[in-house]
Amino acid sequence: MTESVRFDRAAEYYDRTRAADPRAMAEVLEQLRAESVGRGRCLEIGVGTGILALALAERGIPMVGVDLSAPMLSKLLDKAGGRAPFPLTLADATSLPFEDGSFGVALGRWVLHLIPGWEQVVDELVRVVRPGGVVLLNLGGFRRIWSIVDRFLDAAGGIPFAVGLDPREPEQLDTAFARHGAEVRLLPPIPSRDETTIGEFLEEMRTGLHSWTWRVPDEVREQAVPAVRAWAEHEFGSLDEPVEPEVDIGWRAYDLPRPDGIL
Numbered sequence: 001m002t003e004s005v006r007f008d009r010a011a012e013y014y015d016r017t018r019a020a021d022p023r024a025m026a027e028v029l030e031q032l033r034a035e036s037v038g039r040g041r042c043l044e045i046g047v048g049t050g051i052l053a054l055a056l057a058e059r060g061i062p063m064v065g066v067d068l069s070a071p072m073l074s075k076l077l078d079k080a081g082g083r084a085p086f087p088l089t090l091a092d093a094t095s096l097p098f099e100d101g102s103f104g105v106a107l108g109r110w111v112l113h114l115i116p117g118w119e120q121v122v123d124e125l126v127r128v129v130r131p132g133g134v135v136l137l138n139l140g141g142f143r144r145i146w147s148i149v150d151r152f153l154d155a156a157g158g159i160p161f162a163v164g165l166d167p168r169e170p171e172q173l174d175t176a177f178a179r180h181g182a183e184v185r186l187l188p189p190i191p192s193r194d195e196t197t198i199g200e201f202l203e204e205m206r207t208g209l210h211s212w213t214w215r216v217p218d219e220v221r222e223q224a225v226p227a228v229r230a231w232a233e234h235e236f237g238s239l240d241e242p243v244e245p246e247v248d249i250g251w252r253a254y255d256l257p258r259p260d261g262i263l
Helices: 022-036 053-058 070-079 118-128 145-155 170-178 198-206 218-236
Strands: 042-045 063-067 088-090 103-109 129-138 183-186 190-197 242-249 251-255
Touching (some): 063 070, 118 170, 190 198
Parallel strands (some): 063 088, 103 129
Antiparallel strands (some): 129 251
16 A cells, blocks of 8 residues: 655745735634534644644643654644643544544544545544544535646546545545444535635745655656646636635544444
8 A cells, every 4th residue: 555645845935835815814713713622632633734723722622643654743742842732643634543432533634645545544533533423524626727737647648636535535435434333424614715816826836835746757847837838828827817716625524423323
C-alpha cells in the first residue's frame, strides 16, 4: 500500500497557505466547540501546525493531536511557546496508538485525500471514539477550483488528484461510516471567501506548493502551467479575480451508535 502523504516539506509555509476568512474561521471554531463540549477528550488527526487544535484548546476543549509529520508538529510546538499544549503523537491515522473508546469526539480537516488506506482511518476513528461519540470531518468546500485543478492534472499526464478519498465523493465516506452503524449530519455550511487569484493559484501549481502537485516532476509542472493559464484566460476572462469567490465550509458529523444501538 502507498504510504500516506507526509507534509514535511510544507511545514514552513503551511499556515500562510491555509489563511482563512477570520469571520468564517471564528464560526467554524464555534461550530466545532459546540459539537465537542462536554464529550471529554477530542482527537484531531492530521493536527499539523495546530490551526484548529490550538484554538479549540483555548476554548476549553481537551485536545489530543496526531500527525505523520515531525516538522509540522515542531511548528505547532513553536506556536505554543516551545512546550506541548496538549498530548501530541507522531503516528499514522491508519493505526492510532490509543485504546478503544479513548475519546468522546474526533475531527479531521482536509486529510483523507492524503491517505490511501482512508477506510482504515474510518475504522480506527470508530474504534477510538467511544459509542455515542461523534466524528467531525471536513473534505473542503471548493467549487470552481476543481476545473482548474483537473485541467492541470490532465496536462501533467492524467495524474489523479487524491491518493485517498476524492473530496468530491463524500458519499463513499458516508457509506464507510454507515457500515459501523453511524449516521451522518451535515452541519450548517459556513460561507467564506478565498482571496487567492486565479493567477496566484496557477503560480502555486507551477512551484509545487500544493500536495497534489508533488507527484508531478518539476519540468512537467513548468510545461503544464502555461497551457492551463491560456485556457483559464479564455475560460474566466481575468486571472486577477479570486479563484473561489464563494466557498461553503461544510463539516460532516458522524454520530456513533450507543451500546444499545440508538443514535
